[in-house]
Amino acid sequence: MNKNFATLLNCMDGRTQLPAINWIRNNFNVEYVDIISEPGIDKVLFLKDRAFIASLDKKMDISLNGHGSNMIFIAGHYDCAGNNVNKDEHIKHIKASVKLLKSLYENVPVTGLWINEDFKVKKIC
Numbered sequence: 001m002n003k004n005f006a007t008l009l010n011c012m013d014g015r016t017q018l019p020a021i022n023w024i025r026n027n028f029n030v031e032y033v034d035i036i037s038e039p040g041i042d043k044v045l046f047l048k049d050r051a052f053i054a055s056l057d058k059k060m061d062i063s064l065n066g067h068g069s070n071m072i073f074i075a076g077h078y079d080c081a082g083n084n085v086n087k088d089e090h091i092k093h094i095k096a097s098v099k100l101l102k103s104l105y106e107n108v109p110v111t112g113l114w115i116n117e118d119f120k121v122k123k124i125c
């Protein structure tokens with residue numbers, strides 16, 4: 001397979017998918033973006049939700065090992081019904097999510113993204 005994959009953990013919110021996918025494709029040498037989705041996924045990871053973490057490994061294995069993705073992105077966004085907090089809280093959750101994912105997948109770079117009120121993507125860390 002000669003097309004590059006990346007892995008994106010994103011909210012289920014339909015407004016966030018294309019902005020995140022396009023930003024990743026425009027900023028990295030990536031053709032395809034695998035999506036792992038939960039409502040308010042930055043909060044889910046911040047809380048280290050046990051059921052989600054238990055389900056994550058199988059999905060990550062397919063993306064990282066099956067598809068050969070070598071980069072992980074985690075995004076939070078403005079006006080999130082699944083994580084209805086202010087931007088500062090989202091940034092805190094996104095940073096904690098990056099830290100958790102780095103600890104789970106040690107050899108893969110993890111990037112935290114914020115999708116703002118214009119549904120523009122900003123790199124957080």
Ligand SMILES: [Zn+2]
Pocket residue numbers: 011012013039040077079080081082083
């Ligand atoms: Zn959301």
